[in-house]
Amino acid sequence: xxxxxxxxxxxxxxxxxxxxxxxxxxxxxxxxxxxxxxxxxxxxxxxxxxxxxxxxxxxxxxxxxxxxxxxxxxxxxxxxxxxxxxxxxxxxxxxxxxxxxxxxxxxxxxxxxxxxxxxxxxxxxxxxxxxxxxxxxxxxxxxxxxxxxxxxxxxxxxxxxxxxxxxxxxxxxxxxxxxxxxxxxxxxxxxxxxxxxxxxxxxxxxxxxxxxxxxxxxxxxxxxxxxxxxxxxxx
Ligand SMILES: Nc1ncnc2c1ncn2[C@@H]1O[C@H](COP(=O)(O)OP(=O)(O)OP(=O)(O)O)[C@@H](O)[C@H]1O
Ligand SMILES: [Mg+2]
Numbered sequence: 693x694x695x696x697x698x699x700x701x702x703x704x705x706x707x708x709x710x711x712x713x714x715x716x717x718x719x720x721x722x723x724x725x726x727x728x729x730x731x732x733x734x735x736x737x738x739x740x741x742x743x744x745x746x747x748x749x750x751x752x753x754x755x756x757x758x759x760x761x762x763x764x765x766x767x768x769x770x771x772x773x774x775x776x777x778x779x780x781x782x783x784x785x786x787x788x789x790x791x792x793x794x795x796x797x798x799x800x801x802x803x804x805x806x807x808x809x810x811x812x813x814x815x816x817x818x819x820x821x822x823x824x825x826x827x828x829x830x831x832x833x834x835x836x837x838x839x840x841x842x843x844x845x846x847x848x849x850x851x852x853x854x855x856x857x858x859x860x861x862x863x864x865x866x867x868x869x870x871x872x873x874x875x876x877x878x879x880x881x882x883x884x885x886x887x888x889x890x891x892x893x894x895x896x897x898x899x900x901x902x903x904x905x906x907x908x909x910x911x912x913x914x915x916x917x918x919x920x921x922x923x924x925x926x927x
Pocket of ligand 1: 703708726727728729731733775777846
């Protein structure tokens with residue numbers, strides 16, 4: 693579905709991604725892990741059209757996305773849950789969800805999507821008229837994911853959805869992603885600091901280090917690797 697080839701991205705002349713190639717097949721859950729500053733967020737932002745590579749290509753079902761503005765990329769079926777949630781804090785839960793459906797004007801389809809995300813996160817249903825800025829951190833993260841789902845993406849990308857959450861909520865978020873993948877066949881690209889949990893639910897994973905992919909394999913292969921255990925699992 694998504695094929696990224698030899699991607700180079702720089703900020704102020706300094707290359708941060710140095711020839712990253714990565715693939716996400718339809719129906720897969722793929723984890724991208726790596727240390728702070730490795731370039732994970734830069735990678736997701738580039739796929740989402742927020743940054744432009746100076747070399748390489750991003751292909752969705754064979755068509756290049758490079759140079760398209762972010763809203764066009766959403767229309768092509770890719771949604772990003774950005775690092776730090778980026779909600780409209782003064783809008784309600786319901787209003788935030790509607791902003792996610794900007795590319796879906798059909799009211800019937802919107803109602804159906806609202807029902808689906810409220811089923812997925814009942815806490816949001818109870819709080820639909822609450823201002824997003826007053827939600828707890830975990831609830832805000834649920835809202836950020838739900839808002840991305842309102843665009844009915846074919847590929848859902850998430851940048852550290854469990855950041856700052858207590859372990860029980862981390863589990864809830866990751867289990868929800870696994871369910872979306874298994875039960876609805878949603879294709880997911882997940883960036884996570886919780887390396888063990890992410891690789892545990894992922895079909896495949898990639899390790900990014902200083903802007904390069906240094907390892908890839910199935911989730912279980914990576915979990916079993918001595919290098920991963922030393923570098924990321926504290927073993
Ligand atoms: N707008 C920017 N201008 C200049 N440098 C940037 C900018 N954004 C990121 N960088 C640098 O690019 C590198 C990669 O950053 P990025 O945010 O992609 O890392 P990351 O893997 O997501 O890290 P983390 O796990 O801490 O979120 C870092 O060295 C960062 O300082
Ligand atoms: Mg990041």
